Amino acid sequence: MKPKDISFKILIVDDELEHREVLQMIVEDNGYAAETAASGMEALEKLKNGSFQLVITDLIMEGMDGIELLEKIKEKHDKLEVIIITGYGTIGNAVLAMQKGAFTYFVKGHDPEELLKEIKKVAENSVQQYEQEIDVESDSNFMLRTKNKEFNRVLQIAKKAAQSDINILLLGESGVGKEVFSRYIHNCSQRRDKTFVPVNCQAFSDGLLESELFGHEKGSFTGAVDQRKGRFEAAHGGTLFLDELGEISLGTQVKLLRAIETKIIEKIGSNRLIDVDFRLICATNKNLQKEILKGTFREDFFYRISTISIEIPPLRKRREDLPLLLDFFLEKSSTKFNQKISRIEDGVMDFLISYGYPGNIRELKNIIERLVVLSEDGVIMKRYLPELHHDFEDEEEHMENVRPLRDVRRDLETKYIKKVLEICEDNISEAARKLEISRRQLFNKIGEYGLK
Numbered sequence: 001m002k003p004k005d006i007s008f009k010i011l012i013v014d015d016e017l018e019h020r021e022v023l024q025m026i027v028e029d030n031g032y033a034a035e036t037a038a039s040g041m042e043a044l045e046k047l048k049n050g051s052f053q054l055v056i057t058d059l060i061m062e063g064m065d066g067i068e069l070l071e072k073i074k075e076k077h078d079k080l081e082v083i084i085i086t087g088y089g090t091i092g093n094a095v096l097a098m099q100k101g102a103f104t105y106f107v108k109g110h111d112p113e114e115l116l117k118e119i120k121k122v123a124e125n126s127v128q129q130y131e132q133e134i135d136v137e138s139d140s141n142f143m144l145r146t147k148n149k150e151f152n153r154v155l156q157i158a159k160k161a162a163q164s165d166i167n168i169l170l171l172g173e174s175g176v177g178k179e180v181f182s183r184y185i186h187n188c189s190q191r192r193d194k195t196f197v198p199v200n201c202q203a204f205s206d207g208l209l210e211s212e213l214f215g216h217e218k219g220s221f222t223g224a225v226d227q228r229k230g231r232f233e234a235a236h237g238g239t240l241f242l243d244e245l246g247e248i249s250l251g252t253q254v255k256l257l258r259a260i261e262t263k264i265i266e267k268i269g270s271n272r273l274i275d276v277d278f279r280l281i282c283a284t285n286k287n288l289q290k291e292i293l294k295g296t297f298r299e300d301f302f303y304r305i306s307t308i309s310i311e312i313p314p315l316r317k318r319r320e321d322l323p324l325l326l327d328f329f330l331e332k333s334s335t336k337f338n339q340k341i342s343r344i345e346d347g348v349m350d351f352l353i354s355y356g357y358p359g360n361i362r363e364l365k366n367i368i369e370r371l372v373v374l375s376e377d378g379v380i381m382k383r384y385l386p387e388l389h390h391d392f393e394d395e396e397e398h399m400e401n402v403r404p405l406r407d408v409r410r411d412l413e414t415k416y417i418k419k420v421l422e423i424c425e426d427n428i429s430e431a432a433r434k435l436e437i438s439r440r441q442l443f444n445k446i447g448e449y450g451l452k
Contacts, residue, residue, distance in 0.1 A: 008032060008033065008053050008054070008123045009032075009033045009034070009035070009050070009051060009052045009053055009054075010027055010032050010033065010034045010035075010052065010053070010054045010055070010056060010119070011034070011035055011036070011037060011043060011046060011047065011050075011052045011054070011055045011056070012024055012027070012034055012035070012036045012037070012055075012056050012057075013036070013037045013038075013039070013040065013042075013043040013055060013056070013057035013058065013061075013066075013069065014036075014038070014057070014058040014061070014085070015038055015039055015058065015061040015062050015063075016058075017038070019058065019085075020036045020038070021036075023036075023056060023085075024036055026112050026115070026116070027056075027116075027119065030116055030119075032119065032123070035050070035052075039061065039062070039063055039064065040057075040061065040063060040064030040065070040066075040068065040069040040072070041063070041064060043055065043057070043069060044069070044072060044073075044076075047073065047076070047077060047080070052080065053080070053081070053122065053123070054080070054081050054082075054083065054103075054119065054122050054123075055069075055073060055080060055081070055082045055083070056082075056083045056085060056106075056115075056119075057069055057070070057082060057083075057084060057085065058084075058085045058086075059084050059085060059086040059087075059090055059093060059094060059097070059105075060086075060087070060090060066084050066085075066086075066097065067084075067093065067096065067097050067100065069082075070082050070084070070097055070100055070101065070102055071100060074100070074101045074229065075229075075233070075236075076236075078195065078229070078233075078234050079195070081103040081122045081125075082097075082101070082102045082103060083102065083103050083104055083105065083106060083115070083118060083119070083122075084097045084098075084102050084104075084105040084106070085105070085106050085108060086105050086106070086107060086108065087107070087108050087109075088107060088108075088109075091105070091107065094107075103118070103121075103122055104118050106118065142328055143177055143180055143325070143328075143361060144177075144180065144181075144184055145321075145324065146318060146321050147318075147320045147321055147324075148313070148317070148318035148320055148321055150313050150317065150318070151312075151313050151318045151321070154310055154311070154312060154313065155184070157308075157310055158181060158184060158185050158188070158310055159184075159185075159188050161185065161308045161310070162184075162185040162186075162188035162189040163188070163189065163190075165189075165279050166307045166308055167260070167280045167281075167282070167304065167305050167306070167307045167308070168185060168280075168281045168282070168306075168307070168308050168309075168310060169245075169281075169282050169283070169284075169288075169305050169306035169308070169309045169310070170182060170281065170282065170283040170284075170309075170310050170312060171283070171284065171285075171309060171310065171311040171312065172283075172285060172311055172312035172313070172314065173285055173314050173358075173360055174285045174359065174360065174362070174437075175315075175357075175359045175360030175361055175362030175363055176312045176313070176314055176315065176360045176361065177312065177360070177361050178243060178283035178285075178312060179198060179241065179243060179283070181283075181310070181312060182196075182198070182239070182241040182243075182281045182283065183196060183241075185239075185281055186238070186239040186241075186279070186281070189239070189279060191237065191238050191239055191279055194237040194238030194239070195234060195235055195236075195237065195238035195239070196235075196238055196239050196241065197231050197234050197235040197238065197239065197240050197241065198241040198243060199212065199213065199231050199240070199241065199242050199243065200243045200244055201242055201243060201244045201245055201247055201248050202243075202244035202247040202438050202440065202441075203244075203438070206248070206249045206251065206252050209248065209252060210252060210255065210268060211228070211230070211268055212230060212231055213230050213231050213232055213256070213259075214230040214232060214255075214259070214265050214266065214267055214268055215228050215229045215230030215232075215233060215265075215267040215268070216228050216230075216267050216268035216269055216270075217267055217268065217269035217270045218269075228267075230265070230267065232259060232265050232274075232276045232278065233265070233274065233276060235276070235278040236276050236277055236278060237277055237278075238278065238279070239278065239279045239280075239281060240278045240279070240280055240281070241281045241282075241283070242256075242280070242281070242282045242283070243282075243283045243284075244283070244284060244285075245282045245283065245284045245305070246284035246285070246286030246288060246291060246297065247284075247286075247440070250296070250297075250298060253297070253298045253301045254298070254301075256301065257298070257300060257301045257304055259276075260280060260304055260305065261304065263275060263276055263277060263278070264276070280305065282305045282306075288302050288306075289302075314357075314360055315357045315360045315361055315364065316356050316357055319353070322352070322353055322364075323353070325361070325364060326349075326352055326353075326364075326368065329364065329365050329368040329369075330368055330372070333368050333369045333371075333372040333373075334372055336369075337369070337372055337373055339372050339373070339375055339378070340378050341372065341375060341378055341379075341380060342378035342379065343378065343379045343380070344379070344380045345379060345380060345381055345382045346382070347382045348371070348380055348381075348382050348385065351382075351385055352364075352367070356405075356409075358409055358412075358413070359436075362436065366436070367385075367386060370384065370386075371384055371385070410449070413445065413449065414449040414451065417431075417435070417442070417445055417446070417449065417451065418451055420434055420435060421451070428442060428443070
């Protein structure tokens with residue numbers, strides 16, 4: 001017998017004792033920890049009190065059947081995988097269960113090795129997801145380490161605010177780490193053991209955003225081939241993080257305002273009211289007060305989401321943290337791209353320390369990754385620094401004509417975006433991907449800077 005993997009635990013649900021015991025023996029003989037339940041109700045009780053990564057349930061059972069159990073599991077434990085055990089005569093129902101979120105189904109009488117292969121897939125996915133979460137957590141914790149007084153003060157406010165369920169609005173330039181901050185607030189809160197659900201509002205059109213947030217019923221619009229749970233439901237008990245909130249339409253703001261005030265939602269195409277319990281954190285790089293004056297953002301919505309507003313300082317205002325962050329991203333990028341760095345050319349660190357980072361931590365990370373990937377024989381080369389470096393040197397030569405920083409940044413951005421568009425042969429989508437901004441943001445900048 002193989003040693004049990006106690007980090008991957010399976011709950012076996014079947015109302016027939018013999019079937020439960022046989023399945024338990026099979027999975028335990030292959031190194032997995034397992035518990036059993038004789039009914040759907042017993043299974044739900046065990047899920048409340050224990051940590052499981054997979055449920056294997058019979059489809060046909062007395063009382064609550066496998067599909068009903070699946071639906072209840074997905075309501076409370078969205079990331080928990082479920083495998084349905086079925087007979088030949090009920091394969092159609094098993095396929096229906098997969099449409100409702102089951103990982104797969106296994107037909108009774110087939111080779112148990114087929115079932116073990118599916119269990120292995122779930123286990124491997126679980127390990128990868130865990131490692132990714134640990135990696136994100138590690139990065140987040142490191143990026144919040146600081147020697148800067150203002151940044152430390154903001155962290156303390158966030159930690160205090162986390163103790164209540166008060167709505168928080170995070171403000172700051174693009175790339176300052178608003179999602180990192182939101183995860184920090186979640187991890188400092190009473191909901192830390194529940195789900196953290198991030199949504200980039202800018203990534204969806206209005207119609208798709210509403211479907212993403214509220215969910216939809218089958219047939220409620222073209223392309224809605226099945227029922228879908230929205231992000232509000234997925235965040236039940238945990239934290240919902242709405243990033244780039246300043247990009248959403250007035251109509252969607254009205255619907256969000258109602259959901260935030262009442263903690264009740266309706267799926268698109270349904271009249272059924274659903275109670276949701278979530279902690280809300282929003283973020284934007286826009287000046288919402290200006291957007292209110294322009295009529296593009298509702299004042300009542302603003303006051304609802306911003307009980308506490310926290311402005312995150314840009315990287316250029318916490319320069320004492322740059323050496324620590326540079327070392328961190330250099331080491332991380334070296335490991336990620338399997339590049340051993342033995343030396344850094346003269347002038348590189350001077351630039352990295354003095355550069356203004358309009359894209360903040362995101363830009364810092366991208367620059368370091370570029371330098372590591374293009375390194376030669378373990379040496380980071382000065383010639384692979386961003387082209388903006390040369391513009392910066394040109395500006396230094398004419399310092400008698402001091403100009404506002406926003407004008408300098410505008411000139412540099414204009415030149416850089418124009419160059420990227422040339423490289424991408426005016427393919428807007430490709431250029432936006434390379435710049436790591438949305439198509440909408442790129443279109444706005446093209447219009448603002450008068451680029452053709």
